[in-house]
Amino acid sequence: MLRRVVILLLLLSLLAPAGLYVSGLWRPPPRWDPWAVLDIRDTPNFVTPWKLARLEREPAACFAALEQSGLAMARLPDRASDSGCPLENTVRLEGGRAALSPAGPVVTCPLAVAWAMFERHALQPAARAHFGQGVRAVRQLGTYNCRNVYHRAEGRRSQHATANAIDIAGFTLADGRAITLLRDWEGAGPEAAFLRDARDGACRFFKAVLGPDYNAPHRDHFHLDRGRWSRCS
Template identity: 45%
Template sequence: MRTVRLAIGWLAGLALLATLGFVLWASARGTPQDLPWTPLDLGQPAGLFTGRKLTALTEDFAQCRALLDRAGVRYTVLPPRHDGQCGYADGVRFTPGGSRRIGFVPAGLGVACPVAAALSMWEWDVVQPAAQAQFGARVASIDHFGSYNCRRIYGRDAGTWSEHATADAVDIAGFRLTDGRRITVARDWQGDGPKARFLHAVRDGACQLFATTLSPDYNAAHADHLHLDQANRGMGGWRACR
């Protein structure tokens, strides 16, 4: 028993040292987004806990709106929607202007506020830098397959409800550049050219901001789009990136 108590004591001590080391490292690095207790700021680069903080906004619509306002994102609040087991009370629709420049095709995309917050950071920190790196151009608009859809996962008759059923997901089909070029997930995911590198880069960047990021690497059902969602599994919950 004494040996067991000593082992537990050593483990507790190591855990404490690891925690202190992590705090000192994050403080020295100067990125509050790496710490779980610091406030979220959409204008700061993504850190270790940014994705979890974005997902936590599913429980705080007022805070989510405040963050969008502070970041200069223009939007309108959508009326609450209730369709049996489906619906939302935190929907927003981007409007032109502000610090957000990318449009969505088709226009009028409505999403849950935490998805809007993550999409904004994705544009600023991931999508535009990747486009500049691969093409020397900016993204003008994003093609999508929609957000809200009252259905279960994979459209089954029973089982878990999809995050689309609460507008906490969006499916991204492709991108249109300011110089007229188009990149689509269905056509350009494979290979090692600039378009494929761009798509993989924006997928990888989305993994830092969304609770779930699924691409053609996951399964055939995602062969033509990137599925991005903010499934709230708690601060310690699992996250999916494939």
């Protein structure tokens, strides 16, 4: 009898919050609520990947996330394409503390949000941990490019074809020191450790993260995208 009561109470304690949530009578704090708009400033948790994925399905929620987080990024008009390279829900990407160079590349809204999360919660903390200072600039090699994977004539379109990817060649620290993937990935010093931490951090917010460990074409850059295919190397 007692056992049945305990089981019943356990079930109730699990179901009651779910019932209250569905009925709208109770909500957890926004950062734990899968349906609340993502705030880029919140410390990431296990709900974050779900919230990031939702932004891809719901453009309005994506732009709300940018706005709510105080990130001023200029929204661009959609552009249809006959060649499989449409621009939909795009913005000009602005860095946070780290400026992008060249500045203002065109990216999808979900990629912009992932970038903001990456910079704030992974890149800058990694630089502070390894060098005691932040990153002031990021060297980017491009975002939007109407092409197939690996520039092949045949095959599937790259995530770059819809501005859903960014290639990163290196970083400049606050004191002006430059760190590049080509030169510093294979070292034993803090530069290599920093680049590995940056890669691992990127995997928390992007889908495919491809760097020098992936293959030779990526020996000089990180490819970061928000496509369907997940890979962290």
